[in-house]
Amino acid sequence: MRKKSFLISTITVTFFSFWLIFNDNAMGLRQDADAGLQLGMIRKDLATYSKMKPTDAREYYEDALNELHALIDIFAGTEEALEAKFYIGATLNLLGNNDDAIEYFDDVLNFKEEIDKNFQARLLYFKAKSLLGSGRVEEAKDVIAELRIIEPGAANTFGKELGGTMRIGMSAPDFHTKDFEGNPVYLSQYEGKVVIMNFWATWNDQCLKELPEIKKLYRKLNGPEVQFIGISSDDNIDDLRGFVRQHNIEWPQICEEMRYKGLMSKLYDVNRIPIMFVLDQKGKVQYIGNKKKKIEQIVTTLIVRAEKRS
Numbered sequence: 001m002r003k004k005s006f007l008i009s010t011i012t013v014t015f016f017s018f019w020l021i022f023n024d025n026a027m028g029l030r031q032d033a034d035a036g037l038q039l040g041m042i043r044k045d046l047a048t049y050s051k052m053k054p055t056d057a058r059e060y061y062e063d064a065l066n067e068l069h070a071l072i073d074i075f076a077g078t079e080e081a082l083e084a085k086f087y088i089g090a091t092l093n094l095l096g097n098n099d100d101a102i103e104y105f106d107d108v109l110n111f112k113e114e115i116d117k118n119f120q121a122r123l124l125y126f127k128a129k130s131l132l133g134s135g136r137v138e139e140a141k142d143v144i145a146e147l148r149i150i151e152p153g154a155a156n157t158f159g160k161e162l163g164g165t166m167r168i169g170m171s172a173p174d175f176h177t178k179d180f181e182g183n184p185v186y187l188s189q190y191e192g193k194v195v196i197m198n199f200w201a202t203w204n205d206q207c208l209k210e211l212p213e214i215k216k217l218y219r220k221l222n223g224p225e226v227q228f229i230g231i232s233s234d235d236n237i238d239d240l241r242g243f244v245r246q247h248n249i250e251w252p253q254i255c256e257e258m259r260y261k262g263l264m265s266k267l268y269d270v271n272r273i274p275i276m277f278v279l280d281q282k283g284k285v286q287y288i289g290n291k292k293k294k295i296e297q298i299v300t301t302l303i304v305r306a307e308k309r310s
Contacts, residue, residue: 029114035071035080039087042067046091053235054203061091062205082108082115090126096206096273098130105130121151133272136289168286172279173267179252180237180244187283190227194302195279196295199270201233202243207274211247213292218251220296225303231264232256233273281306 046064049057068084068091075081089104105127112120124147131140148155172195176186187195198214200207218228228251234240237255244253256262264270268277278287278295280302287298 029077029079029082029111032075032078032080035075035078038067038071039080039084042071042084043087046087050094054201055235055239058095058203058205061095065091082111086119086123086126089123089130093126093130093133093272096133096204098133098206098272101130102127117150121147121154124150125154129272133275168288170285172277172283172285174283175264175267177254177263180232180241180255183252185229185252185254187279191283192281193225193227194281194299195227195229195277195283196221196299197229197231197268197277197279198274199231199233199265199268199276200274202239203234204273210274210290211249215249217292217296221299222251225306226299228252229254231270233258233262233265278302 042064045060049060049064052060065088068088071084072081085104085108089101089108092098092101092104105123108115109120109123109127115123124143128140128143128147131143144155172187174187176184179185196217200210202208222228230249230251230253232240232253232255234243234255235257237257240253240255243249254264256264258265274290275288276290276295277285278298280286286302287295289295
């Protein structure tokens with residue numbers, strides 16, 4: 001089995017920095033030279049796209065996903081097809097489609113006996129990233145524990161991230177900022193209300209896909225007892241304004257324009273979108289994730305409990 005070295009620019013920190021080299025990735029599978037050539041070209045393209053603005057790169061990422069799917073169909077059963085599934089998962093993770101990304105990582109991990117520890121570590125690393133992005137912290141902990149056995153250094157890095165991760169039952173950090181219309185927004189002004197915070201962006205495919213569900217949830221729950229707040233990672237506030245008006249989004253929007261580096265993202269340890277937080281009437285975190293039915297149940301329960309106490 002020949003050694004492989006897949007070198008990718010270290011400039012692409014958010015997407016490629018952890019998986020710079022693969023060695024003996026899929027030891028029990030056959031290799032195909034043509035598939036390897038195609039995969040190498042796609043990999044180089046992905047490295048290039050990651051340097052672009054998300055709004056500009058989205059279409060290119062979708063093309064890359066189509067190319068990866070085609071490679072899997074044509075070269076089924078090869079080492080390269082298995083690696084292509086990993087790249088699909090990593091690309092979906094970058095685009096914020098964490099649940100689908102996890103499915104691809106699990107699909108490759110089913111071949112655990114046929115891939116080396118180096119490849120397993122990268123799969124577990126990105127699976128943990130996707131789980132955290134979906135708000136599934138406890139599942140992420142289990143994956144990180146498995147990763148620690150194979151590659152302790154990577155697991156320890158996650159330990160630092162989890163150390164700052166918001167937990168259920170914690171008091172939510174207060175904030176003082178403005179919405180995109182210039183109106184002041186601060187958490188303490190909503191004391192006594194259930195607060196639903198939606199971290200999203202117009203450039204994120206999964207956020208756009210979930211928007212109808214968010215609007216439906218808003219129509220069901222909006223009232224004097226509940227406050228919705230959108231926190232956008234859009235690069236341009238004017239783009240956000242236009243989108244909100246075009247799609248009749250009625251709740252306040254905070255535009256960070258810093259892609260996970262703004263005040264709100266830092267306060268709430270958000271590095272993947274979409275993700276939603278539910279805070280109770282005392283400002284404690286009651287839910288982190290994207291399951292709309294679960295959010296509806298929790299909010300309804302919080303309102304009923306408050307009514308019984310009054």
